[in-house]
Amino acid sequence: MFVKNTWYVAAWSSEVHADRLFSRVLLDTPVLLWRDAQGQVRALEDRCCHRGAPLSRGRLEGDKVRCLYHGLLFAPDGQCIEVPAQDRIPPNARVRGYPVVETKQWVWIWMGDPELANPADIPDTYWLDDPAWRYREGYLHYNVNYLLVTDNLLDFSHLPYVHPNTVGGDESFARLRPTIENVKDGLRISRWHLSSPPAPFVRKVTDWTDPVDRWNIYDFLVPGILLMHSGSAPAGTGAPEGRFEQAVEFRSAQAVTPETANSCHYFFSQAHNFCIDDPKVTDVIHQVLIDAFNEDHAMIHAQQNNLALDPAFEMVPVGLDAALNRFRWMIDKRLEQERAAAAPVSARARPEAATLAS
Numbered sequence: 001m002f003v004k005n006t007w008y009v010a011a012w013s014s015e016v017h018a019d020r021l022f023s024r025v026l027l028d029t030p031v032l033l034w035r036d037a038q039g040q041v042r043a044l045e046d047r048c049c050h051r052g053a054p055l056s057r058g059r060l061e062g063d064k065v066r067c068l069y070h071g072l073l074f075a076p077d078g079q080c081i082e083v084p085a086q087d088r089i090p091p092n093a094r095v096r097g098y099p100v101v102e103t104k105q106w107v108w109i110w111m112g113d114p115e116l117a118n119p120a121d122i123p124d125t126y127w128l129d130d131p132a133w134r135y136r137e138g139y140l141h142y143n144v145n146y147l148l149v150t151d152n153l154l155d156f157s158h159l160p161y162v163h164p165n166t167v168g169g170d171e172s173f174a175r176l177r178p179t180i181e182n183v184k185d186g187l188r189i190s191r192w193h194l195s196s197p198p199a200p201f202v203r204k205v206t207d208w209t210d211p212v213d214r215w216n217i218y219d220f221l222v223p224g225i226l227l228m229h230s231g232s233a234p235a236g237t238g239a240p241e242g243r244f245e246q247a248v249e250f251r252s253a254q255a256v257t258p259e260t261a262n263s264c265h266y267f268f269s270q271a272h273n274f275c276i277d278d279p280k281v282t283d284v285i286h287q288v289l290i291d292a293f294n295e296d297h298a299m300i301h302a303q304q305n306n307l308a309l310d311p312a313f314e315m316v317p318v319g320l321d322a323a324l325n326r327f328r329w330m331i332d333k334r335l336e337q338e339r340a341a342a343a344p345v346s347a348r349a350r351p352e353a354a355t356l357a358s
């Protein structure tokens with residue numbers, strides 16, 4: 001039910017410590033994260049192979065983890081290396097380990113076939129590590145299927161309705177038709193709102209009252225990663241032609257990671273490259289983001305409550321759904337590919353049967 005062979009964001013780097021065992025459920029699986037003696041993040045299934053107790057209730061012994069139910073000791077790769085009161089280690093006494101890569105303040109995890117994990121496929125969020133940009137780290141937990149959150153992020157026409165006092169603004173924004181293009185593993189969605197009133201959050205960090213040219217250009221990638229360049233500039237100063245000298249610019253990194261079928265994790269940030277020596281500006285931008293994302297949170301949970309009341313409810317599609325429909329199609333295709341690859345040969349299509357029938 002979840003795409004497995006892809007990189008998911010498991011945590012902000014700052015959430016994983018050297019001296020503490022950190023647990024988070026990802027894709028219906030309890031995962032234990034910690035740092036080894038070299039500071040490298042490690043990930044194991046957080047379920048002891050003995051009787052299923054969480055290893056996160058255990059203790060670190062150097063690089064090893066001891067389950068504090070009956071004392072089995074595990075190496076960082078998940079192999080059990082000690083069983084109290086016996087010399088022989090059962091051959092299947094191990095817990096699953098997962099490839100993890102820590103880069104640019106995010107810890108990425110691969111929950112699928114480890115042979116296919118290629119760190120080069122991790123999306124580049126360079127601004128999270130670049131001293132020219134400032135941001136605060138954000139996280140929200142949702143009790144909804146993660147696709148309701150990705151739907152929301154794939155359709156910014158909701159901004160003026162859900163966020164009139166934060167990141168939204170003039171309702172003409174909702175009447176724009178975004179450009180939607182295919183990119184590797186996702187979509188690029190671009191919106192230019194020319195000569196429009198500055199959005200409420202832009203008015204908080206500038207003294208602008210005259211019209212601006214506003215843009216939101218983002219890649220939305222499988223499994224649920226949003227990478228955005230956005231901003232506003234005084235109207236007619238050349239932003240649409242690539243001249244951003246007078247603009248306020250932002251880079252946003254957001255990631256939705258399923259927890260269970262009915263819950264997910266949402267990591268977010270909005271970096272700015274102006275007033276970088278004024279932490280109050282960073283705080284204001286982050287607070288607006290939190291306020292806005294709490295508005296989404298309230299709306300999406302209310303939507304989920306309604307959907308749960310009537311599982312037969314059928315949505316009426318409209319043009320605004322173009323990007324989210326395309327993204328859901330991409331996810332379905334990936335799920336289908338993984339199902340086909342995992343199916344036993346006898347259950348797959350047999351080419352010789354097709355030949356006989358034709």
Ligand code: FES
Pocket residue numbers: 048049050051052053067068069070071072
């Ligand atoms: S459940 Fe872990 S040692 Fe028994």
Ligand SMILES: [Fe+2]
Pocket residue numbers: 152158159162163292293296
């Ligand atoms: Fe929103």
